[in-house]
Amino acid sequence: DGGITQSPKYLFRKEGQNVTLSCEQNLNHDAMYWYRQDPGQGLRLIYYSHIVNDFQKGDIAEGYSVSREKKESFPLTVTSAQKNPTAFYLCASYGRGDQPQHFGDGTRLSIL
Amino acid sequence: DQQVKQNSPSLSVQEGRISILNCDYTNSMFDYFLWYKKYPAEGPTFLISISSIKDKNEDGRFTVFLNKSAKHLSLHIVPSQPGDSAVYFCAASGPTGTYKYIFGTGTRLKVLA
Numbered sequence: 001d002g003g004i005t006q007s008p009k010y011l012f013r014k015e016g017q018n019v020t021l022s023c024e025q026n027l028n029h030d031a032m033y034w035y036r037q038d039p040g041q042g043l044r045l046i047y048y049s050h051i052v053n054d055f056q057k058g059d060i061a062e063g064y065s066v067s068r069e070k071k072e073s074f075p076l077t078v079t080s081a082q083k084n085p086t087a088f089y090l091c092a093s094y095g096r097g098d099q100p101q102h103f104g105d106g107t108r109l110s111i112l
Numbered sequence: 113d114q115q116v117k118q119n120s121p122s123l124s125v126q127e128g129r130i131s132i133l134n135c136d137y138t139n140s141m142f143d144y145f146l147w148y149k150k151y152p153a154e155g156p157t158f159l160i161s162i163s164s165i166k167d168k169n170e171d172g173r174f175t176v177f178l179n180k181s182a183k184h185l186s187l188h189i190v191p192s193q194p195g196d197s198a199v200y201f202c203a204a205s206g207p208t209g210t211y212k213y214i215f216g217t218g219t220r221l222k223v224l225a
Contacts, residue, residue, distance in 0.1 A: 004155075031211055040121065042201060042215035043156070050211065058212075090155055094211055100146055101213060103155030 002027045004104035006091050011109045013078065013085060021076045021107045023091035031094040032074035033101065036060060036087045043090060049074055078109060086111050115139045116204050118216035126224050131189040133219050135202035138183065143206035146213070147176060147187045150199045160187070164206070192223045 004025045013019045025032065031050045035043040045058030049068040063082025068074055078085045088108050092101040117136045125131045133147075143164040148156035162169040162176045162185065169176050175188045189196055199220045203213040 006155075033212075035215075040217065042116070042118075042217040043203075043213075044215075045212060048212065088153075092155075100148075100158040100161060102158070103148075105155045106153065108153070 004091055004093055004102060006089075006104035006107050008107060009105070011107055012112050013109060014112050016080045018077055018079050019085075019109065021078070021089055021091075021109070023074045023076065023104060024072055025074075025091075025093045025102075025104075026072060027093055027095060027102060028071070029093035029095040029102070030071070032068070033092040033094070034058070034064075034066065034074070034076045035090040035092065037090060037106075038087050046076065046089075085109055114217075115142075116202060116214045116216040118202060118219050120219050121217070122220040122222070124222045124224060125192045127194060128191045131187075131192045131196065131221055131223070133187040133189075133200050133202075133221065135185045135187075135216055136183060137185075137204050137214075139204070139206070139214075140183070141207045142204040142214075143208055144204070145176070145178060145185050146203045146205070147174075148201045148203065149196075150201060150218070156201060159200070189221075192221075194223050194225050197221055197223045 007022045033048040034046040047066040049055035065077045091104045094101045146161040147159040150156040178185045199218045201218045202216045
């Protein structure tokens with residue numbers, strides 16, 4: 001059963017700590033995306049990747065980093081430089097022109 | 113500068129009646145529009161989409177209308193059911209080949225039994 005798996009579902013970060021959110025897909029999609037959702041706001045694009053070993057900054061990339069070493073995996077690191085990391089993080093993937101982006105179930109990140 | 117706007121943060125509708133959710137956009141290069149439905153603590157699920165070459169697309173109880181001259185799209189749900197209660201996001205993409213979506217801020221729909 002194909003889909004996107006995000007882990008963990010809940011994550012807590014201490015001050016000054018980097019944390020990494022996992023996103024794995026078995027849909028054989030080339031493109032993957034990371035979004036951030038804050039209360040009362042839409043989904044804002046953090047980073048995206050259309051092909052392995054290549055990624056681009058989205059609208060709010062500061063304080064975040066990504067890697068795309070494998071087609072199936074697109075981990076997001078929230079660094080200590082991100083001063084307001086508390087949010088719901090969503091990963092998505094995209095296969096071809098007539099299909100929409102498909103989302104995982106998200107990771108909620110909170111500050112201890 | 114918000115390119116995709118959903119000006120109604122919430123909407124309440126009686127079960128069985130029509131729900132109309134609205135979305136406005138500013139970028140005339142957008143050529144593909146989508147609606148997603150989201151429950152709390154879950155990822156958005158795709159609902160329906162429309163290409164700019166059409167002005168209407170229907171899928172069961174869900175119909176999306178596109179008015180390009182007004183840069184406006186709407187989602188109609190008929191009849192509304194309590195299970196439709198969720199947050200609905202519209203998204204826009206384009207020009208063709210740009211596989212990035214711009215999302216609106218969402219409208220919380222509550223269908224009253």
